[in-house]
Amino acid sequence: MATLGNPQETIAVLQKYGFNFQKKFGQNFLIDTHVLDKIIAAAEIGPDDFVLEIGPGIGTMTQYLAEAAREVTAVEIDRNLIPILDDTLSEYSNVTVINEDILKVDIAALAREKNGGRPIKVVANLPYYITTPIIMGLFESDVPLSSITVMVQKEVADRMQTGPGSKDYGALSLAVQYYAKPYIVANVPPNCFMPRPAVGSAVIRLTRHEKKPVEVKDAKFMFKLIRASFNQRRKTLQNGLHNSGELQIPKEKVVKALEEMGLPASIRGEKLDLAQFARLADLLME
Numbered sequence: 612m613a614t615l616g617n618p619q620e621t622i623a624v625l626q627k628y629g630f631n632f633q634k635k636f637g638q639n640f641l642i643d644t645h646v647l648d649k650i651i652a653a654a655e656i657g658p659d660d661f662v663l664e665i666g667p668g669i670g671t672m673t674q675y676l677a678e679a680a681r682e683v684t685a686v687e688i689d690r691n692l693i694p695i696l697d698d699t700l701s702e703y704s705n706v707t708v709i710n711e712d713i714l715k716v717d718i719a720a721l722a723r724e725k726n727g728g729r730p731i732k733v734v735a736n737l738p739y740y741i742t743t744p745i746i747m748g749l750f751e752s753d754v755p756l757s758s759i760t761v762m763v764q765k766e767v768a769d770r771m772q773t774g775p776g777s778k779d780y781g782a783l784s785l786a787v788q789y790y791a792k793p794y795i796v797a798n799v800p801p802n803c804f805m806p807r808p809a810v811g812s813a814v815i816r817l818t819r820h821e822k823k824p825v826e827v828k829d830a831k832f833m834f835k836l837i838r839a840s841f842n843q844r845r846k847t848l849q850n851g852l853h854n855s856g857e858l859q860i861p862k863e864k865v866v867k868a869l870e871e872m873g874l875p876a877s878i879r880g881e882k883l884d885l886a887q888f889a890r891l892a893d894l895l896m897e
């Protein structure tokens with residue numbers, strides 16, 4: 612039975628080991644069983660699943676995951692948490708803890724070893740200082756993946772889910788939506804964590820597309836274009852792409868491509884959706 616997930620037990624474990632929170636590791640531990648139940652339900656974990664957990668902390672969510680999944684591997688950077696995890700997870704024979712920086716782990720190799728190369732599920736209450744590198748690293752590498760269900764900063768969840776026309780729309784929205792379908796499962800206030808974070812949080816599920824939503828000849832080039840467009844958000848696309856250090860595309864070329872797409876020469880990048888960026892990338896490559 613999962614024993615953690617409430618303030619009393621969490622405090623008891625932390626005191627038993629004299630644990631000191633490390634701000635640099637983004638340590639905000641969950642102390643709300645309702646939120647934990649919601650995360651597990653949204654991740655749709657079944658008894659055949661292999662789950663990768665990033666940053667188990669004292670093992671609160673790990674206990675829930677171990678009860679729902681076939682096998683769990685949890686990667687934790689803070690070595691002071693390892694003896695605590697040995698203790699809180701001692702009842703579970705289907706959990707492996709790796710003391711490592713997740714950004715240095717070969718996750719594709721882990722999926723091969725633990726799941727025969729079949730798609731894995733990633734579930735985590737993420738350390739907020741490395742949310743984007745973790746998520747983009749998972750999508751851009753060869754990791755076989757079916758979904759990522761994670762707690763992130765609320766503002767970041769909004770950016771991942773939104774489309775053109777919103778102030779939150781940007782390169783992250785397009786990058787995430789190229790690989791996955793985002794769905795915000797719940798907003799989570801600071802009092803569900805110990806210590807309380809300074810920002811609001813949200814649980815988001817990213818279900819990986821089986822087939823990409825758009826076809827593009829060179830996705831890397833499209834993302835360069837997207838980054839350049841949003842780097843200079845307030846400029847028109849023709850000025851932004853012309854002035855971008857990385858691309859420096861002649862203005863006439865951009866205007867001609869926009870014309871072919873039936874878009875005005877004065878349009879800004881923030882008005883284009885993913886399909887339009889894909890088309891623009893293909894036209895500019897010609």
Ligand code: SAM
Nearest residue numbers: 636639640641666667668687688712713736738
């Ligand atoms: N899962 C726990 C919970 O929900 O209570 C803890 C979540 S806490 C927000 C983030 C966890 O990620 C911490 O335990 C922290 O030490 C760990 N962490 C931070 N950076 C990491 C990294 N680069 N690789 C692996 N774990 C990391």
